[in-house]
Amino acid sequence: MKKVRKAVIPAAGLGTRFLPATKALPKEMLPIVNKPTIQYIVEEAVKAGIEDIIIVTGKGKRAIEDHFDIAYELEQNLIQKKKFDLLEKVREPSKIDIHYIRQKSPKGLGHAVWCARKFIGDEPFAVLLGDDIVQAEKPCIQQMAEQYEKTGHSVIGIKEVPYSETYRYGIIDPESQEGRLFHVKKFVEKPESNPPSNMAIIGRYILTPEIFDFLEKKEIGAGGEIQLTDAIQKLNELQGVDAYQFEGKRFDVGQVLGFVLTNIEMALQNEDLRDDVLEGIEKILHENKLSLK
Numbered sequence: 001m002k003k004v005r006k007a008v009i010p011a012a013g014l015g016t017r018f019l020p021a022t023k024a025l026p027k028e029m030l031p032i033v034n035k036p037t038i039q040y041i042v043e044e045a046v047k048a049g050i051e052d053i054i055i056v057t058g059k060g061k062r063a064i065e066d067h068f069d070i071a072y073e074l075e076q077n078l079i080q081k082k083k084f085d086l087l088e089k090v091r092e093p094s095k096i097d098i099h100y101i102r103q104k105s106p107k108g109l110g111h112a113v114w115c116a117r118k119f120i121g122d123e124p125f126a127v128l129l130g131d132d133i134v135q136a137e138k139p140c141i142q143q144m145a146e147q148y149e150k151t152g153h154s155v156i157g158i159k160e161v162p163y164s165e166t167y168r169y170g171i172i173d174p175e176s177q178e179g180r181l182f183h184v185k186k187f188v189e190k191p192e193s194n195p196p197s198n199m200a201i202i203g204r205y206i207l208t209p210e211i212f213d214f215l216e217k218k219e220i221g222a223g224g225e226i227q228l229t230d231a232i233q234k235l236n237e238l239q240g241v242d243a244y245q246f247e248g249k250r251f252d253v254g255q256v257l258g259f260v261l262t263n264i265e266m267a268l269q270n271e272d273l274r275d276d277v278l279e280g281i282e283k284i285l286h287e288n289k290l291s292l293k
Protein backbone atom coordinates (compact mmCIF):
# COMPACT_ATOMS: atom_id res chain seq x y z
CA MET A 1 0.00 0.00 0.00
CA LYS A 2 1.37 3.43 -0.93
CA LYS A 3 1.84 5.86 1.95
CA VAL A 4 -0.07 9.16 2.03
CA ARG A 5 2.72 11.70 1.48
CA LYS A 6 1.06 14.63 -0.26
CA ALA A 7 -1.69 17.06 0.69
CA VAL A 8 -3.82 19.54 -1.20
CA ILE A 9 -5.18 22.59 0.59
CA PRO A 10 -7.77 24.34 -1.60
CA ALA A 11 -7.86 28.06 -0.85
CA ALA A 12 -9.15 29.64 -4.04
CA GLY A 13 -12.79 30.21 -3.04
CA LEU A 14 -14.40 33.64 -2.87
CA GLY A 15 -15.25 33.49 0.82
CA THR A 16 -18.57 35.25 0.23
CA ARG A 17 -19.88 34.44 3.70
CA PHE A 18 -17.28 36.78 5.17
CA LEU A 19 -17.82 39.76 2.88
CA PRO A 20 -16.84 42.54 3.09
CA ALA A 21 -13.84 41.26 5.12
CA THR A 22 -12.85 38.98 2.24
CA LYS A 23 -13.11 41.62 -0.49
CA ALA A 24 -9.32 42.10 -0.46
CA LEU A 25 -8.23 39.58 2.20
CA PRO A 26 -8.28 35.80 1.64
CA LYS A 27 -10.73 34.05 3.97
CA GLU A 28 -7.91 31.62 4.83
CA MET A 29 -5.90 34.51 6.31
CA LEU A 30 -8.58 35.54 8.83
CA PRO A 31 -7.02 34.94 12.25
CA ILE A 32 -8.17 32.67 15.04
CA VAL A 33 -6.72 34.58 18.00
CA ASN A 34 -3.34 35.45 16.45
CA LYS A 35 -2.81 32.84 13.75
CA PRO A 36 -4.40 32.68 10.29
CA THR A 37 -6.78 29.74 9.85
CA ILE A 38 -4.65 28.25 7.07
CA GLN A 39 -1.66 27.98 9.40
CA TYR A 40 -3.62 25.64 11.69
CA ILE A 41 -4.36 23.48 8.64
CA VAL A 42 -0.76 23.42 7.40
CA GLU A 43 0.44 22.57 10.93
CA GLU A 44 -1.99 19.64 11.11
CA ALA A 45 -0.64 18.25 7.83
CA VAL A 46 2.98 18.65 8.92
CA LYS A 47 2.29 17.05 12.31
CA ALA A 48 0.63 14.13 10.53
CA GLY A 49 3.85 13.46 8.60
CA ILE A 50 2.73 14.83 5.22
CA GLU A 51 5.89 15.57 3.21
CA ASP A 52 4.60 17.77 0.39
CA ILE A 53 1.85 20.38 0.56
CA ILE A 54 0.26 22.21 -2.35
CA ILE A 55 -2.06 25.14 -1.77
CA VAL A 56 -4.54 25.93 -4.53
CA THR A 57 -4.76 29.71 -4.67
CA GLY A 58 -6.56 32.16 -6.90
CA LYS A 59 -7.03 35.82 -7.58
CA GLY A 60 -6.37 38.03 -4.54
CA LYS A 61 -4.64 35.29 -2.53
CA ARG A 62 -1.08 36.61 -2.55
CA ALA A 63 -1.17 37.14 1.22
CA ILE A 64 -1.17 33.35 1.69
CA GLU A 65 2.11 32.96 -0.23
CA ASP A 66 3.61 35.91 1.64
CA HIS A 67 2.61 34.41 4.98
CA PHE A 68 4.57 31.21 4.31
CA ASP A 69 7.53 33.12 2.87
CA ILE A 70 10.50 34.77 4.59
CA ALA A 71 9.67 38.33 5.71
CA TYR A 72 13.22 39.71 5.49
CA GLU A 73 12.62 43.34 6.53
CA LEU A 74 10.29 42.39 9.37
CA GLU A 75 12.80 39.82 10.66
CA GLN A 76 15.65 42.37 10.58
CA ASN A 77 13.50 44.85 12.43
CA LEU A 78 12.67 42.31 15.16
CA ILE A 79 16.35 41.31 15.45
CA GLN A 80 17.37 44.96 15.89
CA LYS A 81 14.74 45.39 18.59
CA LYS A 82 15.80 42.08 20.21
CA LYS A 83 12.21 40.78 20.02
CA PHE A 84 13.35 37.18 19.63
CA ASP A 85 10.10 35.53 20.75
CA LEU A 86 8.21 37.38 18.02
CA LEU A 87 10.97 36.60 15.55
CA GLU A 88 10.41 32.89 16.13
CA LYS A 89 6.65 33.30 15.56
CA VAL A 90 7.30 35.13 12.29
CA ARG A 91 9.82 32.55 11.09
CA GLU A 92 7.77 29.46 11.95
CA PRO A 93 5.47 29.43 8.89
CA SER A 94 8.34 30.06 6.46
CA LYS A 95 10.11 26.88 7.59
CA ILE A 96 7.51 24.74 5.83
CA ASP A 97 8.07 24.02 2.16
CA ILE A 98 4.86 24.71 0.28
CA HIS A 99 3.98 24.54 -3.42
CA TYR A 100 1.30 26.64 -5.09
CA ILE A 101 -0.97 26.29 -8.07
CA ARG A 102 -3.59 28.73 -9.27
CA GLN A 103 -7.20 27.91 -9.95
CA LYS A 104 -7.95 30.45 -12.62
CA SER A 105 -11.59 30.79 -11.72
CA PRO A 106 -13.44 29.48 -8.65
CA LYS A 107 -15.48 26.74 -10.32
CA GLY A 108 -15.91 24.72 -7.16
CA LEU A 109 -14.02 22.54 -4.71
CA GLY A 110 -13.89 19.58 -7.11
CA HIS A 111 -12.26 21.76 -9.73
CA ALA A 112 -9.77 23.17 -7.18
CA VAL A 113 -8.64 19.63 -6.28
CA TRP A 114 -8.41 18.71 -9.99
CA CYS A 115 -6.00 21.66 -10.47
CA ALA A 116 -3.47 19.77 -8.29
CA ARG A 117 -3.57 16.54 -10.34
CA LYS A 118 -0.09 16.88 -11.88
CA PHE A 119 1.47 17.51 -8.47
CA ILE A 120 -0.22 14.42 -7.02
CA GLY A 121 0.42 12.00 -9.87
CA ASP A 122 -0.48 8.37 -9.22
CA GLU A 123 -0.61 8.15 -5.44
CA PRO A 124 -3.12 8.55 -2.61
CA PHE A 125 -3.31 12.05 -1.16
CA ALA A 126 -4.91 14.13 1.56
CA VAL A 127 -7.21 17.12 1.13
CA LEU A 128 -7.65 19.55 4.02
CA LEU A 129 -10.09 22.45 3.98
CA GLY A 130 -9.51 25.61 5.97
CA ASP A 131 -13.19 25.77 6.90
CA ASP A 132 -12.63 23.20 9.62
CA ILE A 133 -10.01 23.23 12.34
CA VAL A 134 -9.72 19.99 14.30
CA GLN A 135 -8.06 19.72 17.70
CA ALA A 136 -7.08 16.12 18.36
CA GLU A 137 -4.34 14.23 20.12
CA LYS A 138 -3.48 12.44 16.88
CA PRO A 139 -3.98 14.82 13.94
CA CYS A 140 -7.30 14.16 12.21
CA ILE A 141 -5.71 13.60 8.79
CA GLN A 142 -3.26 11.10 10.31
CA GLN A 143 -6.14 9.10 11.84
CA MET A 144 -7.68 8.94 8.38
CA ALA A 145 -4.43 8.09 6.57
CA GLU A 146 -4.00 5.16 8.97
CA GLN A 147 -7.48 3.91 8.00
CA TYR A 148 -6.55 4.21 4.33
CA GLU A 149 -3.36 2.26 4.91
CA LYS A 150 -5.43 -0.63 6.35
CA THR A 151 -7.89 -0.97 3.46
CA GLY A 152 -6.64 0.96 0.43
CA HIS A 153 -10.04 2.69 0.24
CA SER A 154 -10.45 6.44 0.12
CA VAL A 155 -11.55 7.81 3.50
CA ILE A 156 -13.82 10.79 4.09
CA GLY A 157 -13.87 12.57 7.46
CA ILE A 158 -17.33 12.85 9.01
CA LYS A 159 -18.97 14.32 12.14
CA GLU A 160 -22.48 14.24 13.49
CA VAL A 161 -24.34 17.54 12.96
CA PRO A 162 -27.88 18.59 13.96
CA TYR A 163 -30.44 17.48 11.34
CA SER A 164 -31.46 21.14 10.94
CA GLU A 165 -27.99 21.86 9.50
CA THR A 166 -27.61 18.93 7.10
CA TYR A 167 -28.52 21.13 4.10
CA ARG A 168 -25.14 22.88 4.52
CA TYR A 169 -23.04 19.72 4.12
CA GLY A 170 -22.25 16.67 2.07
CA ILE A 171 -24.14 13.89 3.90
CA ILE A 172 -23.53 10.14 3.90
CA ASP A 173 -26.11 7.42 3.47
CA PRO A 174 -24.49 4.71 5.62
CA GLU A 175 -24.65 1.04 4.69
CA SER A 176 -22.89 -0.49 7.68
CA GLN A 177 -20.66 0.55 10.56
CA GLU A 178 -17.59 -0.94 12.25
CA GLY A 179 -16.65 1.28 15.19
CA ARG A 180 -15.80 4.69 13.75
CA LEU A 181 -15.67 3.42 10.16
CA PHE A 182 -18.74 3.52 7.91
CA HIS A 183 -19.27 1.79 4.59
CA VAL A 184 -21.30 4.17 2.50
CA LYS A 185 -24.18 3.57 0.10
CA LYS A 186 -24.21 7.13 -1.16
CA PHE A 187 -22.70 10.58 -0.66
CA VAL A 188 -25.21 13.39 -1.20
CA GLU A 189 -24.13 17.02 -1.55
CA LYS A 190 -26.19 19.55 0.45
CA PRO A 191 -29.54 17.68 0.54
CA GLU A 192 -32.40 20.19 0.53
CA SER A 193 -34.79 17.73 2.19
CA ASN A 194 -34.85 14.16 3.60
CA PRO A 195 -31.14 13.86 4.43
CA PRO A 196 -30.16 10.16 4.55
CA SER A 197 -28.41 10.71 7.92
CA ASN A 198 -26.92 13.50 10.01
CA MET A 199 -23.34 12.35 9.43
CA ALA A 200 -21.74 15.24 7.59
CA ILE A 201 -18.60 15.42 5.50
CA ILE A 202 -16.08 17.65 7.25
CA GLY A 203 -13.13 19.12 5.36
CA ARG A 204 -10.73 16.16 5.59
CA TYR A 205 -10.27 13.56 2.84
CA ILE A 206 -7.85 10.81 1.86
CA LEU A 207 -8.41 10.11 -1.83
CA THR A 208 -7.04 7.61 -4.31
CA PRO A 209 -5.79 9.14 -7.58
CA GLU A 210 -8.72 7.60 -9.52
CA ILE A 211 -10.76 10.56 -8.21
CA PHE A 212 -9.16 12.61 -11.00
CA ASP A 213 -10.86 10.45 -13.67
CA PHE A 214 -14.20 11.72 -12.36
CA LEU A 215 -13.12 15.31 -11.67
CA GLU A 216 -11.79 15.41 -15.24
CA LYS A 217 -15.39 15.22 -16.49
CA LYS A 218 -16.05 18.61 -14.85
CA GLU A 219 -19.70 17.86 -14.22
CA ILE A 220 -21.60 20.73 -12.64
CA GLY A 221 -23.38 19.93 -9.37
CA ALA A 222 -25.14 21.73 -6.48
CA GLY A 223 -24.82 25.52 -6.55
CA GLY A 224 -23.59 25.45 -10.18
CA GLU A 225 -20.14 24.29 -8.99
CA ILE A 226 -17.94 21.29 -9.78
CA GLN A 227 -18.45 19.40 -6.52
CA LEU A 228 -15.92 17.09 -4.93
CA THR A 229 -18.73 15.10 -3.29
CA ASP A 230 -20.20 14.15 -6.68
CA ALA A 231 -16.85 12.74 -7.82
CA ILE A 232 -16.50 10.89 -4.48
CA GLN A 233 -19.88 9.26 -5.06
CA LYS A 234 -18.70 8.03 -8.51
CA LEU A 235 -15.46 6.78 -6.95
CA ASN A 236 -17.53 4.96 -4.33
CA GLU A 237 -19.36 3.08 -7.09
CA LEU A 238 -16.00 2.12 -8.64
CA GLN A 239 -13.89 1.06 -5.67
CA GLY A 240 -15.65 1.75 -2.36
CA VAL A 241 -15.09 4.89 -0.29
CA ASP A 242 -15.31 4.75 3.51
CA ALA A 243 -16.32 7.47 5.93
CA TYR A 244 -14.50 7.86 9.23
CA GLN A 245 -15.86 9.51 12.35
CA PHE A 246 -12.57 10.97 13.50
CA GLU A 247 -11.65 11.65 17.13
CA GLY A 248 -11.25 15.26 18.16
CA LYS A 249 -13.03 18.57 18.45
CA ARG A 250 -14.01 20.26 15.23
CA PHE A 251 -14.35 24.03 14.91
CA ASP A 252 -16.47 25.30 12.05
CA VAL A 253 -14.65 28.46 11.03
CA GLY A 254 -16.07 28.67 7.49
CA GLN A 255 -19.04 30.78 8.59
CA VAL A 256 -19.23 33.93 10.69
CA LEU A 257 -20.87 32.56 13.87
CA GLY A 258 -18.52 29.56 14.07
CA PHE A 259 -15.58 31.84 13.42
CA VAL A 260 -16.51 34.23 16.26
CA LEU A 261 -17.19 31.39 18.71
CA THR A 262 -13.92 29.64 17.79
CA ASN A 263 -12.02 32.84 18.49
CA ILE A 264 -13.63 33.07 21.92
CA GLU A 265 -13.04 29.40 22.74
CA MET A 266 -9.43 29.36 21.59
CA ALA A 267 -8.73 32.59 23.44
CA LEU A 268 -10.15 30.94 26.57
CA GLN A 269 -7.88 27.93 25.97
CA ASN A 270 -4.88 30.26 25.97
CA GLU A 271 -3.54 30.56 29.53
CA ASP A 272 -2.08 34.01 28.91
CA LEU A 273 -5.43 35.37 27.77
CA ARG A 274 -8.04 33.36 29.67
CA ASP A 275 -8.54 35.52 32.78
CA ASP A 276 -8.56 38.79 30.86
CA VAL A 277 -10.97 37.44 28.25
CA LEU A 278 -13.36 36.21 30.97
CA GLU A 279 -13.18 39.57 32.71
CA GLY A 280 -13.75 41.29 29.38
CA ILE A 281 -16.80 39.16 28.60
CA GLU A 282 -18.29 39.90 32.05
CA LYS A 283 -17.76 43.62 31.48
CA ILE A 284 -19.35 43.48 28.00
CA LEU A 285 -22.38 41.61 29.37
CA HIS A 286 -22.75 44.11 32.21
CA GLU A 287 -22.37 47.20 30.01
CA ASN A 288 -24.90 45.87 27.52
CA LYS A 289 -27.30 44.78 30.30
CA LEU A 290 -27.08 41.17 29.15
CA SER A 291 -26.79 38.01 31.23
CA LEU A 292 -26.03 34.35 30.57
CA LYS A 293 -29.28 32.45 31.00
Ligand code: UTP
Pocket residue numbers: 010011012013014015016017018027056103105106107108109111112129130131254
Ligand atom coordinates in the same frame (compact mmCIF):
# COMPACT_ATOMS: atom_id res chain seq x y z
P1 UTP B 1 -16.24 26.98 0.58
O1 UTP B 1 -17.46 26.92 -0.25
O2 UTP B 1 -16.39 26.82 2.03
O3 UTP B 1 -15.43 28.32 0.37
O4 UTP B 1 -15.18 25.95 0.02
P2 UTP B 1 -15.77 29.61 -0.37
O5 UTP B 1 -16.45 29.34 -1.67
O6 UTP B 1 -14.52 30.40 -0.40
O7 UTP B 1 -16.71 30.31 0.70
P3 UTP B 1 -18.17 30.94 0.59
O8 UTP B 1 -19.10 29.76 0.54
O9 UTP B 1 -18.21 31.80 -0.64
O10 UTP B 1 -18.28 31.73 1.85
C1 UTP B 1 -14.35 25.12 0.82
C2 UTP B 1 -12.89 25.34 0.49
O11 UTP B 1 -12.67 25.14 -0.90
C3 UTP B 1 -11.99 26.23 -1.47
C4 UTP B 1 -12.25 27.42 -0.56
O12 UTP B 1 -11.18 28.33 -0.61
C5 UTP B 1 -12.40 26.76 0.80
O13 UTP B 1 -11.16 26.63 1.45
N1 UTP B 1 -12.50 26.44 -2.85
C6 UTP B 1 -13.84 26.55 -3.07
C7 UTP B 1 -11.59 26.56 -3.88
O14 UTP B 1 -10.37 26.48 -3.69
N2 UTP B 1 -12.07 26.79 -5.14
C8 UTP B 1 -13.40 26.89 -5.41
O15 UTP B 1 -13.75 27.09 -6.59
C9 UTP B 1 -14.30 26.77 -4.35
